Amino acid sequence: MQLVDHDTFLKQLVTLFESSKDQGSIWITHKRLCYDKEDTTMKVEDGVEDPHAYPCLLRVSNGDKVKFSTKVDSTDLLKFHQVYGALLKSCMTSLRKRDKKREKQRAEEAAARKKKLSEPVVVNGSKRGNGRRKRQRQIKAALKQQETLGKIKAKEEAKAKAKLTSEEAL
Template sequence: MELLNHDSFLQRLAALFESSKDHGSIWLTHKRLIHDGEDVAMAQADPADDTREYPCLVRVTDGGDAKFSTHVNSGELQKFHAAYGALLKASMGTLRKRDKKREKQRVEQAARRKKKMTDPVVVDGPKRGNGRKKRQRQLKAEAKQLESQRKAKEREAAGAKSASAS
């Protein structure tokens, strides 16, 4: 991972946003930077005595070749976040809006499938003569429904078994 100063970090981040405009993802990570052995100091009895300032580590990756980061000291934080926020606002305008209509259709389809699986299939009509084909279709639908209910129970049992094993 390449460590950059603030200006070159923001320039490369802008270029990365531009290159992944059509497709791709970018992961941004912010965390407090600690060095080996300093984490033990966190267990002090009186935290008011601790006057150390920890820098913020900002990392960027696209999951491939681009991996770079920067350290931001607390005194530079306001200036950095102003430039960083402006860059994010400018880059987020290219995001696509979620297709809520398609999501709603998927939820409705799942509800219909679940209802179809739980509603009992009524088998009526004569075994022979007129209406026989209709009865056969109903019997086939009932068998299919019982099979789907059995598979759903097996999935639930497998899910419960794997959850209890974890």
């Protein structure tokens, strides 16, 4: 992997975007560099300034032969990100648009399922003779609905419990 300066990095990134416009992928990684043999956590005690200025490493690869990176100091980071952000906006015009029609259809189907679950299944029909099969299907549907509601309730409780534990960890 070759380490280049900021201008060269941005120029090579533009050419890489142009070469992969029709086909291919690009992997971009941002990483904070840390000093050897030090704790990599970003926690700083109250009232104590961090004596180190951590640079940022940006790597770009297309998965095959093209790999390059640049190191941005914390003092130049804001200026670099303005140029870098503008470049990404201008180069990422060929991304696929979201299929809003399909998303809307799925949302409507989910809402219909919720509505169907909220309405109780009415069990009617005779126990013997004509209508017995209809009654059995309705009983089976009512049991399935209760089971599904129980699963949904269990998922919600687990989600709430996980949220509480994550808040306690903070």
